[in-house]
Amino acid sequence: MISKQVAFDAAMSGIADGSTVLVGGFGNSGEPIELLEALRRHGAKDLVIVANNGGTGHSGLAALLEAGLVRKLICSYPRTSDAVVVERLYRDGLIDLELVPQGTLAERIRAAGAGIGAFYTPTAAGTRLAEGKEERVIGGRGHVLEHALHGDVALVKADRADRWGNLVYHRAARNYNPVMATAAALTIAQVREVVAVGGLDPEEIVTPSVYVDRIVQIGAPA
Amino acid sequence: MSWTMAQAAARLAQDLPEGSVVNLGIGLPTLIADVLPPGREILLHSENGILGLGPGVPKTEADWDVIDAGKRPVSLVPGAAIFHHADSFAMIRGGHIDVAVLGAYEVSRAGDLANWSVDDGASLPGVGGAMDLAAGARQVYVLSRHARPDGSPKIVEECALPLTARGAVTRFYSDLAVIQFGEAGPSVIELAPQVPFGDVQRLTGTKLAHVDGERSVC
Numbered sequence: 001m002i003s004k005q006v007a008f009d010a011a012m013s014g015i016a017d018g019s020t021v022l023v024g025g026f027g028n029s030g031e032p033i034e035l036l037e038a039l040r041r042h043g044a045k046d047l048v049i050v051a052n053n054g055g056t057g058h059s060g061l062a063a064l065l066e067a068g069l070v071r072k073l074i075c076s077y078p079r080t081s082d083a084v085v086v087e088r089l090y091r092d093g094l095i096d097l098e099l100v101p102q103g104t105l106a107e108r109i110r111a112a113g114a115g116i117g118a119f120y121t122p123t124a125a126g127t128r129l130a131e132g133k134e135e136r137v138i139g140g141r142g143h144v145l146e147h148a149l150h151g152d153v154a155l156v157k158a159d160r161a162d163r164w165g166n167l168v169y170h171r172a173a174r175n176y177n178p179v180m181a182t183a184a185a186l187t188i189a190q191v192r193e194v195v196a197v198g199g200l201d202p203e204e205i206v207t208p209s210v211y212v213d214r215i216v217q218i219g220a221p222a
Numbered sequence: 223m224s225w226t227m228a229q230a231a232a233r234l235a236q237d238l239p240e241g242s243v244v245n246l247g248i249g250l251p252t253l254i255a256d257v258l259p260p261g262r263e264i265l266l267h268s269e270n271g272i273l274g275l276g277p278g279v280p281k282t283e284a285d286w287d288v289i290d291a292g293k294r295p296v297s298l299v300p301g302a303a304i305f306h307h308a309d310s311f312a313m314i315r316g317g318h319i320d321v322a323v324l325g326a327y328e329v330s331r332a333g334d335l336a337n338w339s340v341d342d343g344a345s346l347p348g349v350g351g352a353m354d355l356a357a358g359a360r361q362v363y364v365l366s367r368h369a370r371p372d373g374s375p376k377i378v379e380e381c382a383l384p385l386t387a388r389g390a391v392t393r394f395y396s397d398l399a400v401i402q403f404g405e406a407g408p409s410v411i412e413l414a415p416q417v418p419f420g421d422v423q424r425l426t427g428t429k430l431a432h433v434d435g436e437r438s439v440c
Contacts, residue, residue, distance in 0.1 A: 028293075029286055030287065076350050091344055103358075123357045127384065172304055176307045
């Protein structure tokens with residue numbers, strides 16, 4: 001019988017120092033806060049975090065940064081309100097920041113999950129964010145070569161799962177989560193509810209189970 | 223009398239055609255969701271995976287997974303669709319967005335846009351979806367104060383700050399005027415009530431034309 005459901009701390013098993021971790025969410029919406037807290041307790045360090053933002057306040061992603069476990073942040077928009085931790089780390093030169101246009105970030109992750117090595121995009125052509133990258137003219141427009149961005153681990157937040165790992169999301173908390181779920185060697189999903197196999201309509205499943213390795217239910221014992 | 227930025231947002235909204243698909247960027251542009259002309263069906267796109275975004279809602283009624291680009295709680299209109307981030311930006315890059323409304327630090331007379339980094343070495347930069355939108359939307363409208371608080375211009379000869387995209391901006395809606403960008407440079411096509419053209423020119427770092435309808439008056 002396939003069952004991917006585990007406890008929170010067991011879900012972090014095997015995450016090594018230096019891992020690249022894809023973290024879902026747009027601001028706090030869809031951010032897997034409980035998994036991030038479990039990762040902080042797990043203590044793996046020198047992490048490379050891939051996320052849209054750089055965390056807010058002192059919980060979730062911000063807590064991981066504040067604990068000094070993150071070497072590099074690859075993101076599109078760290079400058080959100082209340083981004084106090086990442087602001088301080090950046091000002092003090094304590095974090096390596098790679099800024100990526102949001103659509104390029106999403107597509108690099110999608111490419112990794114879809115077996116595409118790299119792609120050309122018009123986004124950022126001729127700007128500072130294209131410096132050092134191959135540029136070529138396609139159809140009369142400048143394009144930038146962007147490479148797939150794989151994760152060792154993806155931490156995603158969904159609304160419901162079955163024990164096989166099929167996932168559905170709540171509203172726009174979907175954002176990066178289904179894309180990141182496809183792109184990591186180990187995908188861990190936190191969910192509000194686990195339903196019986198067959199309890200999700202095949203038409204509504206957003207992330208098919210093949211992409212998911214571990215499921216943790218919020219509120220279940222750590 | 224200049225427009226408030228809410229009035230400038232409403233003025234911009236008047237120019238969004240029936241049936242258009244419009245992305246609202248972070249900052250002032252998200253105000254437009256609250257001031258669409260009644261009776262006109264305009265589909266608002268938000269980069270976090272919403273097509274059919276509705277007006278803002280009070281925090282007490284918020285579903286914090288229904289938010290705009292600035293993380294403000296909003297509503298969904300009947301017929302709204304939700305999709306993941308890669309799809310959201312495929313829509314943007316793929317040319318499916320008619321108008322993107324963005325903020326700006328600087329716009330050059332050629333329509334170059336700078337809006338992601340103040341480049342001071344200390345402030346966090348934040349590109350977000352701006353480069354994708356500037357590259358992919360058919361039209362880029364800027365909604366912004368005309369000048370900085372110290373009176374220095376945002377519309378300039380050449381951008382000093384790092385660029386978001388070249389030649390992207392087609393319209394600039396400010397508290398003072400509506401400005402069209404074209405091959406001949408920027409032209410004022412409408413002034414806020416009782417704002418003299420000379421005041422707008424004084425707060426602009428490049429020469430403006432003044433077009434009143436089809437007739438050039440300056």
